[in-house]
Amino acid sequence: QTTVFEQLGGHSKVNEIVENFVIEIERDPVILAYFEGANIDRFVTKLSEQICQRTGGPCEYTGDTMEQVHAGMNITEADFNRTVDLLINAMNRADVPHTLQNQVLNALAPTRKEMLYL
Numbered sequence: 001q002t003t004v005f006e007q008l009g010g011h012s013k014v015n016e017i018v019e020n021f022v023i024e025i026e027r028d029p030v031i032l033a034y035f036e037g038a039n040i041d042r043f044v045t046k047l048s049e050q051i052c053q054r055t056g057g058p059c060e061y062t063g064d065t066m067e068q069v070h071a072g073m074n075i076t077e078a079d080f081n082r083t084v085d086l087l088i089n090a091m092n093r094a095d096v097p098h099t100l101q102n103q104v105l106n107a108l109a110p111t112r113k114e115m116l117y118l
């Protein structure tokens, strides 16, 4: 059976989603505020790895834990949901079909409880 990663179309589509996601973040003043001082190149690399790994692709996530990364940001539920909306916009702009979008979101959903209100 094929993985979600394969159904997406592999690395190039994951990279396209993440690049679009960064553009969406840059357009959203509320979420952009969290990224002041962040290393965007590193964010792109590590998030791509993580999406690849969690969707069943041939990658190993080499970044810090979700708790470590997001600690001190005090991310609210509303801002978490707002960020998910930006990711959905990014996937729409990358022409990812909706059923597949849901599978990507399901693959990332477990991270939610690892970063809220830390």
Ligand code: HEM
Pocket (backbone or CB within 6 Å): 031, 034, 035, 036, 037, 038, 039, 040, 042, 043, 046, 047, 050, 062, 063, 064, 065, 069, 070, 073, 075, 079, 080, 081, 083, 108, 111, 112, 115
């Ligand atoms: C779908 C949920 C999310 C996932 C899977 C995720 C994943 C990641 C990953 C993989 C990194 C890079 C880790 C590293 O550098 O080792 C990162 C960094 C970051 N994330 Fe998230 N994230 C999520 C949601 C959020 C939300 C909701 C916010 C804020 C509203 C946020 C703010 C940040 C910031 C500011 C950084 C950069 C930290 C720095 O470079 O100092 N993330 N995230």
